[in-house]
Amino acid sequence: MERKDIRIEDTWDLSGLFADQAQFDAALEQAKATLAQLTQKQGHITETRESFRLFMDSQEALQRQCENLTVYAQMRADVEPEDPQVQQNLAKSVTFVNQVYAATTFIDQELIEHHQLVEDYLKQDDCADYRYPIQEIFRTIPHRPDAQTEQLLAQMNDLFQNPQKTFKxxxxxxxxxxxxxxxxxxNQAIMNQLLHNPDREIRKQAFEHFYEQYRRHQNVFCSTLIGHAQGQVLQxxxxxFSSALQASLFEDGADVPLFQQVLDIANQKYHGAFWRYNELKKKLMGLDDCTSYDLNVPLVQSVDTHYDLDQCFEILDQALAPLGKEYQALLKRARTERWIDFYPHQGKRGGAYSWGTYDSNPFVMTNFTEGYDSLSTLAHELGHSMHSFFSHRANRPLLADYRIFVAEVASTVNEVLLNQYMLxxxxxxxxxxxLLYNMLEQLVGTLYRQPMFAQFEVWLHQQLEAGQALSSSDLTDYYYKLNxxxxxxAVTVHELEKYKCYSVPHFYYNFYVYKYTIGMSVALSFASRILKGDTExxxxxxxxxxxxxxxxxxxEAGADPRGEQVYNDAFRYFEETLDQFEKLMEEI
Known part of the structure; x- marks a missing residue:
């Protein structure tokens, strides 16, 4: 299918950001002018409280302009990658943002040099909005390189982004x-769909045809992935920082003990329950040899799990009703105002995400295929979008964007509420x-799969930090053993499974995946309270x-991720759900 074959109503409308090329070009020129004005203030940021306030507001405006340009350009590129103008806009926006990053490295250093004076300004009510962002800057003081190194790192920012851009x-x-x-x-979305097919030969074809290409291009992906990790280690x-892991955790105010706690609980303490689940799968499928491409087959046959878009939104309206009428109204707006790009087509990026800017609607890109997984994905991404909507409405741009550390909470709450409603x-x-099976699959994906991914990330970075030379066989052999x-x-791991390490987008980010486990654990805590009427x-x-x-x-919301309780409750919930599922399967 090509994009021109899809109804316009089922594609997103990005015109609220830029109606045409002239608006995009004008916005880019305006952003360049803002940057020029901002850099002229170097050495004068903190001269007076008024100059400090005006500078902070100008910086906020520039960040807002950059976000509009880059988000619009990337989202267009994700669905229209062969359009030369789209690619040119993406290149222009990325180049400009890198220029902004390089040209504004003086800001944090200047604020730090006048640390005490800025602290005095922050005590005043008219500077209250700047307190948390500035305190976050001051928290980095022990981890600041000298000015020359900082400038070089800024100039190398584009190089550090190259592996991720190459992967995309x-x-x-x-x-x-x-x-x-x-x-x-x-493609990725169709392959995931075909792995649910009851015909084993079709599953085998889809799996092998997909991962054979990653095997074929393994050296390209290996170089790209190692290049990304080397960049993280160097920075x-x-x-x-003592490690790339510590550096990544620092940004969220987390630490290695919290990270290791998540991995230990999933990969050791409660891992036996997952093995038991795989043994049950093998038994229910009646397979002597259960392999990688068999694990996604629905274990309950003759159940219609197909939903068109109208049905999806009717279900979501009811499933998420406990969150209130305003929440329900926003779901309707997402459909009618074209916040969502639904269907897969040739060239479209795989997977799904929610994105947008302070000045736009929150948008969702998905590859909708009408199964329950598509409905659940839609609920998930709309959770992100609602989080963004409420955060943007309640805060000025400087304080509006939530951290990745909590990004998976709202999305997962929606998934849990959806499943509970359907049950x-x-x-x-x-x-x-x-439905229990689908919940088990979601729990596996977040409570078990992500910590396994995280273990691979830790190993890769540790090898590089120890000075080890790595080849593709080193990476794929370790990943195979890990699987x-x-x-x-109970499971025979297919030989091509080892190349899956090159297809996981988050491996080209920076220690992201463990946050899914935290997100699910916290979300289960929230969902339990929401269903009891406690939504405040x-x-x-x-x-x-x-x-x-x-x-x-x-x-503050009553879900402390530093303790074990939220995790113990989450993994016990998995065990309880597995018990219910096994009992039902004995009865039907």
Whole structure:
């Protein structure tokens, strides 16, 4: 399918950001003018409290302009990658943002040099909005390189981003899958769908055709992934951190003990329950040899799990009703005002995300295929969007954007509420079993799969920090062994599974994936309270944006991620759900 074949109503409308190319070009020129004005203030930021306030407001305006340019350009590129003008806009916006980064490195240093004076300004009510952002800058003082190194790092920013950009730009062409004598187009979204197919040969084709391309291009992906990790290691060292992991955690005010606690609980303490789940899968499928491409087959047959878009929004309206009428109204707006780009097509980026700017609607990109997973993904991404909407409405731009550390909470709350609603509104044991199965799959993906991914990330960075030379076979062999330990004795790990390490987008980010586990654990805590009618803490959490530290936001809302309780409750919830599922499967 090509984009021109999709109804306009089922694509997103980005015209609220820029209606045409002339507006984009004008905005870029205005941003350049703002940058020029800002850099002229170097050496004069803190001369008076008024000059400090005016500078902070100008910096906020520039960041807002940059965000509009880059988000618009990237989102257009994600769905129209072959349009030359789209690619040119993306290149222009990225280049400009890198110029901004390089030209404004003096800001933090100047504020730090006048630390005490700025602290005095921050005590005044008219500077209250700047307190948390400035305190975050001052927290970095022990990890500041000298001015010359800082300037060099700024100039190298584009180089550090190259691996991630290369990964996004390099989209392999996959051999089509033969279904009923007809060749079917294959991409990430379609492959995920076909892995649910009851025909084992189709699953095998989809899996092998997809990951064969990552095997074929393994040296490209290996170089890209190692290049990314090397960049993280170098930056961590130059910022006086003991490891890339510590540097990444520092940004969220987290620490290595919290990170390691998440991995230990998932990969050791409660891992036996996941092995038990895989053994049950093998038994229910009646397979002598259960392998990688068998694990996504719905274990409950003859259940209609297909929903068109109208049905999806009717269900979401009811499932998320406990969050209030305003929340429901926003879901309707997301559909009618075209916040969402729904369907997969040739060239479109795989997966799903929610994005946008302070000046735009929150947007969702998804690859909708009508299964329950598509409905759940829609709920997930709209959770992100609602979080952004409430955060932006409650805060000025400087304080509006929530940290990645808490980004998965709102999305996961929506998924949990959706599943609970579907369970409560079905009397059919097969439907209930199917829903329990889907919840188990979501829990596996967040409570178990992500900590396994995190273990791979830790290992990769530790090898580089120890000075080890790594080849593709080093990475893929370790990842293969990790998967064998992860799935347990019931599963034969397919040889091509080892190349999956090159296809995981978050490996080209920076220690992101463990936050999914925290997000799910905290979300289960919130969802339990929401279903009991206690929504106040959660709805307030959605408005906090970037106004205070993310861990403090969770503590304030009654879900402390530093203790074990939220994790113990989450993994026990998995065990209880597994017990319910196993019992139902014995009855049907």
């Amino acid at each position: 730009a390099f989209v392999p062409e996959f051999k089509p899958v033969l279904i009923d004598g007809k060749e079917e187009f294959l 961590a060292r130059l910022h006086h 409560q509104h079905s009397d059919d044991p097969k439907v209930k079993a199917s 064998q330990d992860y799935y347990g004795p 803490d959660y709805l307030r959490f959605l408005t906090r944006g970037g106004s205070c530290a993310p861990i403090d936001q969770l503590i």
